[in-house]
Amino acid sequence: MILDDLDIPIVLAPLAGGPATVELARAVSEAGGLGFLAAGYRTAADMAEQVRSFRAVSRRPFGVNVFTPPPAAADPQSYAPYVERLGEEATRAGVPLGEPRCDDDDWDAKLDALAELAVPVVSFVFGCPPAGVVARLRASGIAVWITITTPAEAGQALAAGADALVVQGYEAGGHRASFAGEEAPYGLLALLQLLDAQQRAPLVAAGGLASGRGIAGALAAGARAAQVGTAFLRCPEAGTAEVHRAALAEPAPTAITRAFTGKPARGIVNRFMREHGDAAPAAYPEIHHVTAPLRQAGRRRGDANVVNLWAGQTHELAAAQPAAAVARRLAGEARDALRRASGRAV
């Protein structure tokens, strides 16, 4: 069991869309945590190349994260008015909108490659893979983790054969992992307590964990490790855009929006979210493809108002430090916090 073998209880969150790099994953794995490569938005060939690059620089365990495909394409009528509305943004930015298309992010080819590469851990997000997929990866010696946001989703993931659950709270930066309804979002501590009471699988806690104090809380509530995303976004090894790095450093509110991708995701509130959030349809990945050129242009121009500034609720605690230092500091602070808390409990 890989979680038992980590020197520090820190898992690097997979950070698709630019921030995830082989160097970042390597730094966290070499520091004694678990580095993660993000296969999302990449081809299977690209993903395999990253796995080989990681293995060329580290013998430590690592994971690869895969997007489970959407069950069905969205009805074009449900998003047509939104695409029309974004036309003005495209004119303003001087770039065309992308084509609204539904794809499976190279799902079959990724599964084939991962089984063949026999990577230590594969985590899934945005859906529960079928039991056959889980069994096939496990037969290749791979530990399968499934990301969940409610007790009901946890039940589905366990029925599919997951070795561990990535428990994502409402505080988390980036896309919500939810796949069975969004009506009643759970905070991380609430969800951990409910799942720990069932004692059915190891739990990896994700969402707003950007300090050792927070990680100590998650560990005390039953998590075996913390999956940390936003706190690594300002590391020099991360591929985070400059405009995103700058926004993370300042205190600012975050909110959940479908405006950028058609799927709920938490980011720092900006003009694009404020102006379009209420009108945005549930249509992922169609809207992701439509807004991609706008976001790219925004990153190039350094215009924070049109970029998806994914961030968890504690983003202002993210430090511009090398990733190994961040991982070790978080683990050391968590140990201290647990010691101090145990003094208060007696």
Ligand SMILES: Cc1cc2nc3c(=O)[nH]c(=O)nc-3n(C[C@H](O)[C@H](O)[C@H](O)COP(=O)(O)O)c2cc1C
């Ligand atoms: C920029 C960014 C990209 C993300 N990409 C992924 C991804 O590709 N796969 C995934 O499972 N989670 C992804 N997440 C969510 C993380 O796995 C995790 O749930 C989240 O970062 C935890 O909250 P925190 O950001 O407050 O630490 C992403 C989060 C961020 C901030």
